[in-house]
Amino acid sequence: MSESTISKRLIELGIVLPRASEPAAKYANCVNVNGLLFVSGKGPVGGPQGKLGKDFTTEEGYEFARQAGLEVLAVLQDALGSLDKVKRAVKIQGFVNATAEFEEHHKVLNGCSDLLMDVFGEKGSHARSVLGAVSVRNNLPIIVDSIFEVEE
Numbered sequence: 001m002s003e004s005t006i007s008k009r010l011i012e013l014g015i016v017l018p019r020a021s022e023p024a025a026k027y028a029n030c031v032n033v034n035g036l037l038f039v040s041g042k043g044p045v046g047g048p049q050g051k052l053g054k055d056f057t058t059e060e061g062y063e064f065a066r067q068a069g070l071e072v073l074a075v076l077q078d079a080l081g082s083l084d085k086v087k088r089a090v091k092i093q094g095f096v097n098a099t100a101e102f103e104e105h106h107k108v109l110n111g112c113s114d115l116l117m118d119v120f121g122e123k124g125s126h127a128r129s130v131l132g133a134v135s136v137r138n139n140l141p142i143i144v145d146s147i148f149e150v151e152e
Contacts, residue, residue, distance in 0.1 A: 006083035006119065013118055018045050020078035021071055024137060030079050036090065037079065037148045042071035043140035053102030056141050061104075065094060065111030068144040072112070073119065080150060087149040089116045089126035095133045095143045105130040112144050 010017065023029055023040060030039045044067035052061045072092075077083055094109035096102070109130040116124035136143050 004082050004084045006086070009119055010083075015070070015119070017074045017077055018070055020074040029075050032079075032150065032152075035087075035149055035152050037076065037150045039072050039075050039146045039148070041095070041143040041145045042068050042075065043136075043138070043143050044068050045070060047138060048141055049139040050141055051097050051099055051102075051139075052104075052108060052141055053099035058104040058107050061096065061108035061141055062111035064141045065108050065144060066115050067111075068142055069112035069115040072144060072146050073115075076148060076150075083119070085151040086120060086123065087151060088123040089120060090147040090149055091127045091129075092116070092147075093128065093145040094130040095136055095145070096130060097136045097139065097141050097143075098132045100132075102132060105132055108142060109144075 020029065021042065027040055030037050044064040048064060050056055073083065076086060092112055096105045096108050098105065109128065113128065116126060
């Protein structure tokens with residue numbers, strides 16, 4: 001069996017995916033509807049707690065968003081068996097746990113966007129939205145929600 005293209009790419013990038021996290025409540029990790037895989041919201045590895053603009057800088061938020069993206073990739077890998085089955089990233093949405101004064105939500109979510117582009121190339125290009133949140137589950141600094149087109 002040959003190594004997949006995306007697996008090789010992860011090795012080149014020095015990326016080791018974490019184990020796919022389990023849902024935090026009563027919902028599915030992902031749902032496939034007509035070739036669109038909707039991945040439930042994922043937070044950064046290790047569960048850091050705090051707000052952007054108070055406890056964390058924009059640069060730290062960028063790393064948290066990248067870590068949340070790694071969690072998303074782990075769920076995709078678990079659900080599909082291979083990241084090569086991802087046709088393209090469709091959309092990501094970030095919920096940034098931030099102070100009212102924080103204005104760099106878009107720079108934070110770039111951590112996940114850059115990861116997807118690094119891993120999938122042009123197939124990683126996606127639409128996105130980012131919102132500031134008064135609070136999120138477990139006081140995580142960011143939660144990333146995502147949709148991917150996948151092989152059926």
